[in-house]
Amino acid sequence: MSKITRKELLTYIDATPSATATYYVLGTDIEEQNVDMNYEVESKTNILGEASINITNGIKTTTIDPYIAESGTDLHDFLQDIIDNKKELDDLITTIVEVKKWETPTSDSYPAIRKQVKIEITAYGGDTEGYKIPFNLHFTGTQSVGNYDVVLDTFTAS
8 A cells, every 4th residue: 555645635616607517626735725615513521421422414514725727717717707706606606526536537537526516716816926716615515526627628527
């Protein structure tokens, strides 16, 4: 067994959710990205001193920061449209695909999970490094298992 490197867990985001999916890999300029599980923990102790602990799923989130905009890309256009048109509610829905490249591929397809998310843009602007649009992804809980073809940039549900 060998350790799994971080670059073997890829996250792709659909930058054209209202059309045929156009996936864009996240990670350029990002040194660390985690999915925060945000479990709900309820604990209590009864009069006998016995602890009861219930742990249930919370709303998962991940932060993409920095995202330095690249003109002419679908991802920049999607995020800028959210900013310019003050989009909210269901207009913020897209999907991401988490690809597990440490698994054995079939041709160029790796096991993956497509997850529905809502985008929360936290700021825009930046410094001399470039125009930045950092954002959070809030997982809705809707997901499907399948494979992601890293050559064709397509997800196929199983």
